[in-house]
Amino acid sequence: MITVRIRPIAAEDLAIVEERIAFDWAAPEKHSERFTRQEKGEAVYLVAWNGNLPVGHLLLKWRGTADDPLAPDIEDCPDLEDLFVIPDYRSNGIGTRLLECAEQTAVERGNTRIGLGVGVDNPRARRFYLRLGYRETGTGRYETGGVYIDRDGSERSWTEVCVYLTKYLM
Numbered sequence: 783m784i785t786v787r788i789r790p791i792a793a794e795d796l797a798i799v800e801e802r803i804a805f806d807w808a809a810p811e812k813h814s815e816r817f818t819r820q821e822k823g824e825a826v827y828l829v830a831w832n833g834n835l836p837v838g839h840l841l842l843k844w845r846g847t848a849d850d851p852l853a854p855d856i857e858d859c860p861d862l863e864d865l866f867v868i869p870d871y872r873s874n875g876i877g878t879r880l881l882e883c884a885e886q887t888a889v890e891r892g893n894t895r896i897g898l899g900v901g902v903d904n905p906r907a908r909r910f911y912l913r914l915g916y917r918e919t920g921t922g923r924y925e926t927g928g929v930y931i932d933r934d935g936s937e938r939s940w941t942e943v944c945v946y947l948t949k950y951l952m
């Protein structure tokens with residue numbers, strides 16, 4: 783059993799998080815950008831630590847989803863983004879712990895609901911969320927996407943078809 787501690791990222795954590803959790807094109811910029819959002823009070827960037835090693839993360843955004851088609855239907859609902867656990871550490875309950883920690887943080891701020899989008903082509907993640915009490919909102923499928931600069935300096939775009947799930951909190 784792997785034990786982890788979960789806490790919001792701190793300035794002094796950034797270097798090691800950028801070094802150890804660099805599995806996609808957006809690292810390291812995404813970690814520092816999320817730290818800045820946390821500093822502004824817009825989000826909480828939770829990081830799971832195994833000793834001195836960061837092994838997972840989850841972004842909790844207070845303003846809710848920014849995906850336009852959903853905005854009118856899903857109000858007063860903080861949004862979760864980019865739940866991730868390093869492959870070697872998966873299936874040890876760390877993803878569940880990160881979600882529970884985000885839910886607890888939202889409850890402490892007086893929220894009664896929390897939500898997240900999941901790709902329709904990620905059935906394992908969808909089943910994982912359903913098991914933890916998340917349910918489809920009935921708002922249907924929507925496409926989300928963005929533009930980024932890859933490691934070679936070329937502009938690339940991505941799109942993903944998702945459904946939105948929410949959970950009512952105690």
Ligand SMILES: CC(C)(COP(=O)(O)OP(=O)(O)OC[C@H]1O[C@@H](n2cnc3c(N)ncnc32)[C@H](O)[C@@H]1OP(=O)(O)O)[C@@H](O)C(=O)NCCC(=O)NCCS
Pocket residue numbers: 864865866867868871872873874875876877878879899900901904906907908909910
């Ligand atoms: C989804 C994820 C965060 C779960 O983290 P975790 O620490 O393994 O979660 P837990 O140990 O609490 O639960 C494990 C369960 O997650 C589910 N799961 C969902 N997606 C999975 C994946 N890509 N790989 C492995 N398990 C996954 C499985 O049901 C698994 O159960 P199992 O161990 O019996 O197979 C992790 O698998 C991950 O980082 N996946 C890649 C990123 C991703 O798909 N994020 C979700 C985006 S919406």
